[in-house]
Amino acid sequence: MAARHEQIAAELRRAIRREEYPVGSRLPAETELAAQYGVSRGTVRQAVAALTAEGLIGSRQGARRVVLADHRSQSFGELRSFAQWAEAMGRTATGHVVSQEYRPATAEDAARLHLDQGVPLLNVLRVRGLDGEPVLIERTVYADWISPTVAALPPDCASVTQRLNEETGLVFAHGEHVIDAVAAGARDADLLALRRTSPLLRVRRVTTTHDGRPVEWSDDRYRPDAVSFTVHNSIANNALVRTTAG
Amino acid sequence: MAARHEQIAAELRRAIRREEYPVGSRLPAETELAAQYGVSRGTVRQAVAALTAEGLIGSRQGARRVVLADHRSQSFGELRSFAQWAEAMGRTATGHVVSQEYRPATAEDAARLHLDQGVPLLNVLRVRGLDGEPVLIERTVYADWISPTVAALPPDCASVTQRLNEETGLVFAHGEHVIDAVAAGARDADLLALRRTSPLLRVRRVTTTHDGRPVEWSDDRYRPDAVSFTVHNSIANNALVRTTAG
DNA sequence: TAGTGGTCTAGACCACCGG
DNA sequence: CGGTGGTCTAGACCACTAT
Numbered sequence: 001m002a003a004r005h006e007q008i009a010a011e012l013r014r015a016i017r018r019e020e021y022p023v024g025s026r027l028p029a030e031t032e033l034a035a036q037y038g039v040s041r042g043t044v045r046q047a048v049a050a051l052t053a054e055g056l057i058g059s060r061q062g063a064r065r066v067v068l069a070d071h072r073s074q075s076f077g078e079l080r081s082f083a084q085w086a087e088a089m090g091r092t093a094t095g096h097v098v099s100q101e102y103r104p105a106t107a108e109d110a111a112r113l114h115l116d117q118g119v120p121l122l123n124v125l126r127v128r129g130l131d132g133e134p135v136l137i138e139r140t141v142y143a144d145w146i147s148p149t150v151a152a153l154p155p156d157c158a159s160v161t162q163r164l165n166e167e168t169g170l171v172f173a174h175g176e177h178v179i180d181a182v183a184a185g186a187r188d189a190d191l192l193a194l195r196r197t198s199p200l201l202r203v204r205r206v207t208t209t210h211d212g213r214p215v216e217w218s219d220d221r222y223r224p225d226a227v228s229f230t231v232h233n234s235i236a237n238n239a240l241v242r243t244t245a246g
Numbered sequence: 247m248a249a250r251h252e253q254i255a256a257e258l259r260r261a262i263r264r265e266e267y268p269v270g271s272r273l274p275a276e277t278e279l280a281a282q283y284g285v286s287r288g289t290v291r292q293a294v295a296a297l298t299a300e301g302l303i304g305s306r307q308g309a310r311r312v313v314l315a316d317h318r319s320q321s322f323g324e325l326r327s328f329a330q331w332a333e334a335m336g337r338t339a340t341g342h343v344v345s346q347e348y349r350p351a352t353a354e355d356a357a358r359l360h361l362d363q364g365v366p367l368l369n370v371l372r373v374r375g376l377d378g379e380p381v382l383i384e385r386t387v388y389a390d391w392i393s394p395t396v397a398a399l400p401p402d403c404a405s406v407t408q409r410l411n412e413e414t415g416l417v418f419a420h421g422e423h424v425i426d427a428v429a430a431g432a433r434d435a436d437l438l439a440l441r442r443t444s445p446l447l448r449v450r451r452v453t454t455t456h457d458g459r460p461v462e463w464s465d466d467r468y469r470p471d472a473v474s475f476t477v478h479n480s481i482a483n484n485a486l487v488r489t490t491a492g
Numbered sequence: 493t494a495g496t497g498g499t500c501t502a503g504a505c506c507a508c509c510g511g
Numbered sequence: 512c513g514g515t516g517g518t519c520t521a522g523a524c525c526a527c528t529a530t
Contacts, residue, residue, distance in 0.1 A: 003518065024458055029496060040520045045497090058420055058456055061497050062527035068420060068458040173481050174304055174314055180474035181427035181445040199427040199445035202470075210306055212270055212314040224448075228426040231477075235419050249499065275515060286501045291516090307516050308508035 005046035008037050012051060016070050026064035027057060055232030081172070082128055082136065083159030095128040097155040098191065102147070112206050112217040113143050122147035127191050134192050135226040140218040146170065173210040177203050179229065182221065192223055199224060251292035254283050258297055262316050272310035273303060301478025327418070328374055328382065329405035341374040343401035344437065348393070358452050358463040359389050368393035373437050380438050381472040386464040392416065419456040423449050425475070428467065438469055445470060 002010075015021055028036070033044045048065060051057045058066045086093035102120040110117040121141050128136040142150050149168055150160065157163055164170045184198040192200075200221040207215050248256075261267055274282070279290045294311060297303045304312045332339035348366040356363040372384040388396050395414055396406065403409055410416045430444040438446075446467040453461050 005518075031496085040522095042521090043519060046518080055420070055422060058458065059497075060456060060528080062495080063456075063529075064496070066457045068454065069422075171481070173306075174301070175479050176301065176315075177477045177479070178474050179425060179447070179477065180470040181447040182470065183443075183445045197429075197443050197445075199429045199443075201425070201427040201447075208314070210304055210309070211312045212304065224426040224428065228424050231423045231425070233421050233423070235417070251499075277515085286503095288502090289500060292499080305516075306509075309510075309515070311516085 004037075004039055005043045006050075008033075008039070008044065008047035009050040011037075012047060013056065016051075016056060016067055019070065021067050023067050023070050025067050027067065029064060052234070053232075055234075058234060081159055081161035082138075083162065086130055089130075091130045092132075093128065093130065093158050094132055095126055095156065095158055098125045098127055100124045100151065100155070105141075109141050109217070113141070113214040115144060119144050120147075122151050124150065130226065133226070135223045137188055137191055137221045138218055139220075140216050142216045143214060146215055170215065171210060172207045172215060174208045174212065175205050177205045179203050181224075184221070188221055192221075194223070201227065201229075250283075250285055251289045252296075254279075254285070254290065254293035255296040257283075258293060259302065259318075262297075262302060262313055265316070267313050269313050269316050271313050273313065275310060298480070301480070304480060327405060327407035328384075329408065332376055335376075337376045338378075339374065339376065339404050340378055341372055341402065341404055344371045344373055346370045346397065346401075351387075355387050355463070359387070359460040361390060365390050366393075368397050370396065376472065379472070381469045383434055383437055383467045384464055385466075386462050388462045389460060392461055416461065417456060418453045418461060420454045420458065421451050423451040425449050427470075430467070434467055438467075440469070447473065447475075 012021075012027075016023075021027055027033070027048070030041050030044050030048070033048075034041045037044065048057065048059070052059050052065075054072050056067065056069055056072065058068050082095070083093040101123055103123050105113070105115055105117050105119045105121050107117055109115070109121055110119075113121070115121070121144055124138070124140045124142070126138040126140070127134050128138060146164070146168070149164060153160060153163055161172055165172075180202050182200055182202045184192065184194055184196055184200050186196055188194070188200060189196040189198060192198075201224045203220045203222070204218070205220065206217045209215060258267075258273075262269075267273055273279070273294070276287050276290050276294070279294075280287045283290065294303065294305070298305050298311075300318045302313065302315055302318060304314050328341070329339040347369055349369050351359070351361055351363050351365045351367050353363055355361065355367055356365075359367070361367070367390055368388045370384070370386045370388070372386070373380050374382040374384060392410070392414075395410060399406060399409055407418050411418075426448050428446055428448045430438065430440055430442055430446050432442055434440070434446060435442040435444060438444075447470045449466045449468070450464070451466065452463045455461060
């Protein structure tokens with residue numbers, strides 16, 4: 001059973017989508033919604049906070065909330081594992097290991113995974129695809145304490161995240177992602193069936209457990225015609241806001 | 247005077263940075279913090295929610311919060327104007343207009359700005375830099391109702407956002423950003439002093455007022471060696487969304 | 493000035509984690 | 512099992528918006 005505030009958030013999303021609250025219109029006041037759903041104002045605030053974070057509505061002190069959009073930009077792509085994300089999009093994730101070998105931890109490996117330099121770590125190069133079409137190259141380095149388990153996985157495993165969770169209870173709880181762009185190298189071009197120097201969207205990420213212990217880090221390169229990232233933002237404060245020129 | 251929960255959030259950030267709560271350690275319980283700061287549990291929860299969103303701490307039902315990092319990188323949640331962002335990084339934003347002309351709204355312009363096709367809109371091409379070095383090309387199209395004001399700005403205006411706010415009270419309240427990568431065209435390469443086909447980090451964005459009315463949309467291309475973006479995410483808590491083309 | 497969202501309190505119960 | 516965070520209530524006052 002989902003929490004009441006989540007149910008209300010879901011109902012509001014549906015109401016917005018079916019244009020009961022059209023884009024540009026104003027949402028009822030918190031107190032009205034509270035009465036309508038038979039909950040306290042705090043619970044309503046939890047619900048609308050979720051929609052605000054999704055960019056569906058905008059909020060300002062003193063003014064009714066405004067409907068900004070009627071859909072999340074490709075909802076549910078929540079930056080989870082590639083396989084989970086693909087499934088949520090109604091597509092099939094594929095993947096296979098191109099190469100897999102132990103190498104001594106480089107200085108960069110040591111820094112990102114909080115390990116000592118020289119420790120043998122599993123380096124895996126995977127190509128992953130949507131409905132069979134390759135869209136992503138992953139170059140992942142695993143911490144020493146998880147390397148053996150990863151090495152034992154079948155080379156065509158569709159969801160490493162899920163398998164590791166099932167087999168060891170490991171949870172990929174947090175991630176830090178740095179996004180930029182790079183030119184495809186010879187290897188990248190070959191694996192993704194592109195020309196060399198084609199632009200690729202790169203995400204370098206470190207994944208950790210609940211308590212912040214690094215599990216893996218990865219250099220992921222996406223075909224930019226197949227995958228992009230979306231983010232909403234709103235101004236936090238009225239610091240810069242000043243109304244009406246004299 | 248900042249809200250009490252913001253003061254507490256700020257104190258916790260400082261405490262984490264000075265390693266009173268080192269990375270990997272656990273924060274005191276909510277009730278302890280509440281007693282410590284002389285506030286109710288709800289106020290403490292507002293404060294720690296902010297740190298959670300920033301990726302500084304992790305949260306799970308039943309377990310103490312964990313310190314994940316002692317600093318925060320520039321996050322997408324607070325994507326601001328280029329000038330403000332540069333200032334926050336301690337650098338100086340520069341910029342100048344390369345070309346500026348009215349063109350009839352294309353189908354894409356009309357869709358993104360919610361206007362009719364064919365309406366004359368101001369198209370501006372700007373090069374922007376950090377400390378004088380060019381890092382970004384902006385191709386911006388302004389809605390018809392703001393075009394004249396923008397056209398009248400000085401061509402070397404460092405912060406268009408700020409000038410428009412001062413002169414008309416306009417507030418850039420919301421933004422939606424789609425991030426991918428493209429190869430530099432001949433013009434891009436020339437303006438950024440790069441080779442053609444160099445990879446560029448592209449952000450296509452639509453900016454709106456408080457009530458969701460589009461003000462401008464822009465195709466921004468960054469030199470990936472000069473600018474990248476960082477995003478934190480936790481399981482079931484995500485600002486960033488990954489989307490497929492199409 | 494009336495209405496609205498933002499903040500804060502002081503309780504309560506439950507789901508979950510850990511030893 | 513005790514402790515903890517997640518949820519929810521029913522108030523109160525304040526800051527700000529809109530008219």
